[in-house]
Amino acid sequence: MAVPWLGPLQEVAIKRLVLWNIDLTLVDVAIVTRDAYAEAFRAVTGRPMLKLAPARGRPDSEIVFETLAVNGIVTEDDTLPRFLSALAMAFADRRKRLATEGRAMAGAKEALKAVAKLDGVVQSVLTGTIKSNAVHKLRAFGLEKYIDFELGGYGEEVYPKASLLQVAQGRAKTRFGEPFTMANTVVIGDSTRDVQAAKIGGAAMIGVASGRSMAGELREAGADLVLPDLSNASEVVAAVAGLTAPSGRKPVSP
Incomplete structure (x- = not known):
């Protein structure tokens, strides 16, 4: 399967996988998200x-269950799929508000564009957001x-993020054979x-101190590198290049 924005010759060379969190890393659309919930x-x-239960980097599935619990709702077997379906519809109805009531994080578009030029890279997402809403969030700001x-790995898949990471790596291996x-x-x-x-799932980590956690917290948690934000695209590219390398080559320490 070809990657839509890459030619077939480039696709053969793809051996680096960059997985972006979305909320407060690439975009901030909290107002619209709360209304949709x-x-x-x-x-x-x-x-x-x-x-509404706080996000704290958790998948939508966890947020839904806690939100129902704190509001005194007893769940049934079909509650989660019904809620996620309703959430997708509610968010789609509000997608035109994203660009006016939300924002792309500083430097997000430039960073994505610059990383895309790095040799052998494919970019996807590792997010707690359900897939349809993830697409809407990025499309609103021309990031898709x-x-x-x-x-990618998404919130409706009901895995912890470490497992979602391994799912995404498995999908990339199936696609590219590496x-x-x-x-x-x-x-x-x-x-x-x-x-x-x-750390648990098996990937290098670049922390961005633009959202839920401060730089010191990200370092203490074990991030390999920490950036203040994404405003310096060259810095982002250097971080990715230093922590990843095409399969079969040892990464160069930054």
């Missing part, structure tokens, strides 16, 4: 949502053209949960 909650339960969404390990996979995210997922 409130509508989905009412659609599923028939009641108003009094409290740098992402291969078929290789193993993806800590030597040639890097996660870029803003929370200590992203760091933990990378």
